[in-house]
Structures are given as C-alpha cells and as structure tokens.
Amino acid sequence: MLGPMSNSTLHDALRGVPPPDWTRRPNAKDDRHAQARELRTKGLSYNEIAARLGVSKSSVSLWVRDLPRHPRLSYEENRRRSAEGARRYWADERQVRAAQRADEVAAVSSDVGNLTDREVIIAGAIAYWCEGEKRKPRRSAERVVFINSDPALIRFFLRFLATARVDHGDLTFRVHIHESADVEAAQQFWLDLTGAFPSQFRRPTLKRHNPKTLRTNVGENYHGCLKIDVRHSRPLYRKIEGWASAAMGTVAPRDEP
Numbered sequence: 001m002l003g004p005m006s007n008s009t010l011h012d013a014l015r016g017v018p019p020p021d022w023t024r025r026p027n028a029k030d031d032r033h034a035q036a037r038e039l040r041t042k043g044l045s046y047n048e049i050a051a052r053l054g055v056s057k058s059s060v061s062l063w064v065r066d067l068p069r070h071p072r073l074s075y076e077e078n079r080r081r082s083a084e085g086a087r088r089y090w091a092d093e094r095q096v097r098a099a100q101r102a103d104e105v106a107a108v109s110s111d112v113g114n115l116t117d118r119e120v121i122i123a124g125a126i127a128y129w130c131e132g133e134k135r136k137p138r139r140s141a142e143r144v145v146f147i148n149s150d151p152a153l154i155r156f157f158l159r160f161l162a163t164a165r166v167d168h169g170d171l172t173f174r175v176h177i178h179e180s181a182d183v184e185a186a187q188q189f190w191l192d193l194t195g196a197f198p199s200q201f202r203r204p205t206l207k208r209h210n211p212k213t214l215r216t217n218v219g220e221n222y223h224g225c226l227k228i229d230v231r232h233s234r235p236l237y238r239k240i241e242g243w244a245s246a247a248m249g250t251v252a253p254r255d256e257p
Contacts, residue, residue, distance in 0.1 A: 040064040124160025125243035144233035177224025179206040
C-alpha cells in the first residue's frame with residue numbers, strides 16, 4: 001500500500017505502535033522477549049541484544065520497536081566507553097599473557113641446568129663485552145668496570161668474578177640513580193644484594209631532574225644502576241677480552257712453531 005520503502009522509514013512509521021497480536025504467540029521465546037526489552041531499556045543496540053540472547057536481529061526489532069530510542073552518544077562518551085572496554089579487556093588479557101610467558105620461560109629454563117665454571121666464564125665474558133667498559137682508541141685504559149640496572153645480571157656478574165678468582169675485597173661499588181628517587185633505599189638494596197661492606201660503596205652519582213622528561217623508571221622497584229669497579233684489573237681485563245674473543249670466534253689461531 002505504501003510502496004517501496006527502506007527499513008528505517010518503516011521503523012519510523014511504526015514507532016510507538018505495539019506489535020500485532022499475531023506476533024504474541026504463546027511460548028514463542030517469551031523469556032527472551034522480556035530480556036530483550038529490558039536490555040533495550042538499558043541502552044543496548046539491536047546487534048548487542050541479538051548477540052547476548054542468541055536470537056536474530058529481526059526478532060529483536062520485532063520485540064522492542066515500540067520502545068523509545070535512546071539518544072545518540074556524544075563523541076566524548078563513545079571514546080570513554082571504548083577506552084573503558086579496552087581497559088577491561090587488557091586487564092584480563094595481560095594476566096593470561098603473563099601466565100603463558102611464565103610457562104614458556106619455565107619450560108626452556110630446564111634446558112640449561114647447572115652451569116659449569118667454564119660455562120660461567122664464557123657467559124660472564126660475553127656479558128661483560130656487551131655491558132662493560134672496553135678499551136677504545138681514544139682511551140687506552142684497561143679496567144674492568146661493569147654497570148647495569150638488572151639485579152639478576154649484577155648477581156651473575158659477581159658469580160663470574162668469583163669464578164675468575166677475583167677477591168671480593170677488590171671490588172668497589174657506586175649507585176647511579178635519579179635524584180628524585182629514594183637514594184638511601186637504593187643504596188641499601190644494592191648493599192644487601194652484593195653482600196659487600198658499606199666501606200666498599202662510594203657516594204652515589206645522582207642524575208639531575210629534568211621536568212620535561214617523562215620518566216617511567218619510578219616506583220618502589222626502581223633502584224637505579226650499580227657500577228662495579230675491579231681494582232688492579234688490567235690482567236683480568238685481558239683475560240675477559242680473550243675469553244670473549246674465543247667465544248665469538250674472533251681470535252685468529254696461532255701458527256705452530
């Protein structure tokens with residue numbers, strides 16, 4: 001009678017008109033019908049209601065079309081809801097991924113087992129060659145100086161030094177940390193980790209605060225970096241260079257006499 005028209009035109013024409021009696025069949029998903037109307041009053045869209053109840057969108061439209069339509073959300077409200085949904089998703093997803101990562105790490109850690117002294121020497125020399133102070137053309141000093149913020153790596157490097165027969169008393173330590181952090185707590189943290197005497201720790205080096213810099217290394221887990229300096233370490237430095245070169249395959253073989 002009305003001729004061709006779009007669904008939206010038909011929807012507008014029938015707004016406020018209750019569904020005809022023939023659609024009110026007994027036991028025809030009456031419970032979902034009521035749920036759909038309740039969800040619609042809460043502002044859910046047709047697609048959201050259909051997905052939640054496991055029915056078709058056309059059924060939802062038939063059940064709730066007489067209900068007033070909620071006003072469109074503002075751009076700011078849409079962004080707020082989107083951000084809140086993403087926050088809830090990642091709150092759960094991070095825990096799942098963290099558990100998966102922990103399982104994968106634990107599964108492969110058994111491949112290493114207990115290290116021999118030789119393996120500690122090789123790993124320690126490579127670690128030093130990555131993170132330690134090295135001789136440069138402009139600086140010919142050969143000193144063993146190692147600095148890092150990872151407590152586990154610091155602990156391993158101390159094990160390496162002990163395996164290389166370095167006396168613990170020949171070590172000096174210095175904390176490098178941002179001035180806005182808890183310097184005293186950081187000093188005590190590294191003191192406990194290294195098992196050194198307080199006299200072996202030098203005055204901390206403080207990094208000046210720049211208000212324009214957005215710092216992420218904050219909080220109670222931030223302890224700065226620890227610098228380890230080995231006294232009279234030229235012979236040890238050359239050993240480390242030789243061990244690292246051998247491990248990396250950069251040592252040219254000597255000619256037999």
